[in-house]
Amino acid sequence: MNQPQQLQAEQAARVLTLFSQHPPLIHCMTNDVVQGFTANVLLAVGASPAMVIDQQEAAQFSAIASGLLINVGTLTRSRSAAMLAAVTAATQQQRPWTLDPVAVGALSLRSDFCQQLLAYHPAAIRGNASEIMALAGQTVSGRGVDSLHGSLQAVEAGHLLARATQAVVVISGEQDYLCDGENTLTVSGGDPLMTRVVGTGCALSALVAAFTTLAGSRLENLATACWLFARAGEQARRQAAGPGSFRSHFIDALWQLSAQEVR
Amino acid sequence: MNQPQQLQAEQAARVLTLFSQHPPLIHCMTNDVVQGFTANVLLAVGASPAMVIDQQEAAQFSAIASGLLINVGTLTRSRSAAMLAAVTAATQQQRPWTLDPVAVGALSLRSDFCQQLLAYHPAAIRGNASEIMALAGQTVSGRGVDSLHGSLQAVEAGHLLARATQAVVVISGEQDYLCDGENTLTVSGGDPLMTRVVGTGCALSALVAAFTTLAGSRLENLATACWLFARAGEQARRQAAGPGSFRSHFIDALWQLSAQEVR
């Protein structure tokens, strides 16, 4: 593995311009808690979200959409069947799909399902350190939703997963690490208040899914999604009086930063 | 068909006063993404929302509520059974019900289900141009959620649907057109930022459902729902720094505009 490199602002700017020229339609099969926030994050950056969940329709739709997001936060057996149908259709149509393995490791239905999905070649996997380590088969202790490990600790697991699946693995935390099995890109910034708003991690996964649809270096493209998220977090923090107003300012910041790139 | 007429501010004011005197309880069977926003829009204008989704309870509740909203955005087979039970009960109890045929045309479960529902005489149908054209049986190309047609293009389809179902058909877009099979009312205004917030179309359908419960001209009543929505959009736009703050200002504006009418 090569030494981690920091994503440069010029790289990010180039990718954001490309993104604004090719705004994708993202099929989101995500958890009950974050649906609205996820959709608003995608809309703010110029993408189109669509949540289609019936098994038959999900398979139809993932052949229409530019990319697919699978988030197992509120998995049920019937949803896992619909998700599998969507992943199968996306794979057949060569559409990239992204896995967010929320709380994998602690709970059995989602742990088994995520392991099963890894065979379908996700384009990206986005999780916190504990989730990435659990998904790579390392023993972790955890309460599910909060990472008890720093993101750096999971880099080795990230590369293992990347080599096994061909995905780019995004480990988010105070510092984000992106692993493709060989190279590591890092993105720093953001704000601790982001952990006091539900769905920021899940929405980052949706943004990652949106950036998997771009041509060029996937590692650099996905690092740009993290970079945009971190910049928006910093901008929102300067204006927020707490996590309630932060949420509004964060969406505004994503919109403003995306629009700046277009200019 | 007669020439389109613009809804006048005095007509809208009269309907809003009537609405404030008879705030309805609206039974919303809507999609997973927009539940909270839909409820907050109804609460802001003085109505009471209630989301009841079990098949047996939905049938019980739609006989209690003043009106019913059916939105097929995240349809599943079991939800379609519960929705049908609610529509049947509402029809038996002569409660008005409203259909929002989200992304109809592109996906088969919802397309078949919406066609089936048309036989149950909705009081209103609210969609974008592509959805209304697809529901009327016209061939449209589309990606589901975004309309690829201007609202004017769908006016003929709107009148066809209105005559076949006895519904008032609301085609929303930059300019809204309301069709009852013979007369056309138009409402203009709003703001493009409304398309960057998830659920504005769905919430307009809930407002339309609320206004179906009023006595008087249904065409004029539903045009007033569109008029209130457009005015709130313009007011919110003047205060918003992006789609995040727009969302809060929009709810505030609905509340302020409704309260003004009461005074």
Place this chain on the structure above:
Amino acid sequence: MNQPQQLQAEQAARVLTLFSQHPPLIHCMTNDVVQGFTANVLLAVGASPAMVIDQQEAAQFSAIASGLLINVGTLTRSRSAAMLAAVTAATQQQRPWTLDPVAVGALSLRSDFCQQLLAYHPAAIRGNASEIMALAGQTVSGRGVDSLHGSLQAVEAGHLLARATQAVVVISGEQDYLCDGENTLTVSGGDPLMTRVVGTGCALSALVAAFTTLAGSRLENLATACWLFARAGEQARRQAAGPGSFRSHFIDALWQLSAQEVR
């Protein structure tokens, strides 16, 4: 029954300090409409929310979490099975669980299910006056979601329920009453605008669930949850231009008031 006593600010301050030292992980099985708002309220006060809904996973998770919330707002048959599994596991592991009997009385599936759950010894029950009276078997007329009774009218029913189940019963309204079968604590304040934002009652139940995990007097602990909610409502009202901005300010106020206690 003894005379109602008002919760004192010094009592509340003591409990809030204790809470900040023991932030709980709350397993929320709540309704579709309020998931995000509920999670954001818990995060704002320093707690961790997790929504896990599959029957098997819910049972696993309620043995991991510090406390469990059951809210029947959008109950279905399959959800009731998962909720029962979670309640059973929580009871076996001696984790406190809280019942929010939304719209009980008017609708049969939830009414039967809530009666069944009462045998599992909830630590707390939080509802409006009509819900508490219906749950105690008193005949009430109502439309489900809005209480048609003042909270004082339900105090006798609250004590009946408390004695039958060993729960602390929280009757919320303009004035909140907390009943343990013998003593009554009251909390006043808040703002009418809270009734124009969806999910405030449901989120109060989540806060109540979080405060059931504390040592000491449960009556006083749960009254402190109500006190914090009322203070945040008043603070938000002073800054809000309507229910949209109120929602953001309310979350900010919870965060600020909680952080003040830590200092």
